[in-house]
Amino acid sequence: MKHCVFIPGIAGSLTLLLAPRVLAGPPFLTDDPEPVEYQHWETYLFAATEPEGSGYLINGPAAEINYGALPDTQLSVTLPLTTVGGGAPAASGLGDTLLGVKYRFWHETNGWPQIAVYPQVTLPTGDAHLGLGNDRPWYQLPLWLQKSWGPWTTCGGGGLAWNSAPGQRDYPFGGWLLQRDLGEHLMLGGELFVQGRDLDSDQGFAALNFGGSYKINEHFSLPFSVGRSVAGDEHTFWYFGLNFNW
Secondary structure, X not given: OOOOXXXXXXXXXXXXXHOOOOOOOOOOOXXXXXXXXOOOEEEEXXXXXXXXXXXXXXXXXXXXXXXXXXXXXXXXXXXXXXXXXXXXXXXEEEOOEEEEXXXXXXXXXOOOOEEEEOOEEEEOOOOHHHOOOOOOOEEEEEEEEXXXXXXXXXXXXXXXXXXXXXXXXXXXXXXXXXXXXXXXXXXXXXXEEEEOOOEOOOOOEEEEEEEEEEXXXXXXXXXXXXXXXXXXXXXXXXXXXXXXXX
């Protein structure tokens, strides 16, 4: 798979920290439509953080596991250990679990990009009273596109998120990226990602993210990124992981 780079009491005081973010397409916020190959596996072991104001939210160590269950169909699960702090006493434990199914229904041609839908549900496996979870399931439905020419790849899209937890809002999101392969081992790129208000007290945000992936061999690579919001709510992002595929 070629990745696009372009990714409550105590709980009440941490609502801003735990407002769900679309964290897909490692190591960035924008995802791509390309599923894992049929009957192949892909695993990310990673840590990612999103400081906001005086607080922080860290997912890590965490694992994302993807499997090509059918042609053009990928099953995904993400299991994080989560740490929160800054706005209230720090807490650590199991975070919310993300499940998804990516289905590519259009393949890339000379004139058309490949296109996929990627419905996801986040299950409330984290302790919301400690600020480690959302308390209720919430859902995302994005559409992603990708087009490549030579060493360049661009992809993007967006969708909607539905969250009925107390204090949360439904919101739109979307992003676009451009990446380039720089030889056999290194890929670099950047994205612009935009998200609407997910809390009544939020403004939403637009962020720039930059990074890439260093390929160690055919099975292992090191994805990384760092970014910051340029409009709206203040956010800083970073991601570092180990990718293993077989």
